[in-house]
Amino acid sequence: MIRDRTIQIIFCPLWPTRFIFEVIVINPLFATGPSINTRLLVAVVASIALLVAERKSSQLDKLRSVLSMITYPIQSITDWPLHHSKETVESIKSLYSLKEENEQLRQEQLIYKSQLLKYEALEKENIRLRALLEKSFKLGEQVLVAELLSVNLAPFEHIVVVDKGTRFGVHAQQAVLDAYGVVGQVYRALPLNSEIMLITDPGHAIPVQINRNGLRTIAVGSGRINRLILPYLANNADIEEGDLLISSGLGGIFPQGYPVAVVEKIILQPNKPFAEIYATPKAQLNRSRELLIVWKSEAPIPLETQETEQADENHAEE
């Protein structure tokens, strides 16, 4: 019986999966083996070793990657009913409403295109001005569109799962955007999927600056999906309700200049050093299904001088 099983396992092409199933289902080695006290001891020691080892080193990431190949299908099938129902709704939409939507999208695209034309001119101008100031800066990012899986990993953390992983070159600590603003950062990249921490997670902080006057501060997640907290601004700081907060680019994770949030409420606390300031994220954190994972361009755009202007213009166009 045991030999048959061993042969099956060896010759089965999917033997790693098979092996895990065998362990889950029944472990023939221990069927009449050590007492449950011994087994508990082994299990507890193994768990604690894993807990400690993961904190000390990153060696266990490989184990997690391998196991995530098994758990990813479970996340997919959990996502499937909702995804499928949305697709069905899309496919039975009337021709009229589709035409209307199409027309609207076309108009939007036209507007964005014309804005982009202006943006290109502005970009050139900006590069020239920076050259005058002798400051080099980074511009231009690559993005990858990833689709959100509608799963909820842990009740108190704002961590979502998307369907692109290290197979597409995603790595930890990449910025994630949607069409409206900064969403969060890649928390853990696995082979087939990756986990993204939203900016509203209580453990997340993002360096921001006020678009109006460049005042820099840090926006901390509150644990509520529609709220960020700015805990480090003094009572007399130059900030008003309705101010746009953009990413400041400090810290090196988020590229500079993307909208993050709008200041919603300012409560002055004269008896305390800092004011209580709340902001609403610009990104549609609980509605966007398509997210953009951002790659920063590694090399900063070089300074432009009179002699090499032509060459640099070619470079900037790339």
Add this chain to the structure above:
Amino acid sequence: MPKNNAFGYGRYLLSIIFAMSLNIAAWPQPLTPFNPNWILLVVIYWVLAAPDRVGIFSAWTIGLLTDVLTGRMLGLNALINSLVAFLCLRLHKRLRQYPILQQGLFIFFCLLLSQFLIFWITDSQTIARASYTFWLPVLTGTLFWPLVFFSLRAIRLYRRIR
């Protein structure tokens, strides 16, 4: 005991996968903090129902997969599952005789233990700020135990009765 009818591997695995799916399902926002640890409930059921087949190592492996599935530290749920499986194995002869309410009390303490372990081991800001809602899954898990127990028993015994 007949070999194939007593324990259906397929049903066992499917119930575990279904529980994992329930654990990470995107419930509407207000319901999210109430979502109990379905995987632990199902593991408890199978340990009580088939203690000679589902033991500490099976529970440990399921826990490890849960850790990867939900993005916890590796070993957290493995530790919880193996401890709870141990308690169930120790007490399964008595627990089977108990009425469902008394079983519920035992389940309550198992879930409480698991939540305490999460509270102690995880050093995240999130839990520190979550206040009393962090403990809600213990209550809802206990309330859902009869449902898990009777539905899984119906599934397990379905073919045998016929």
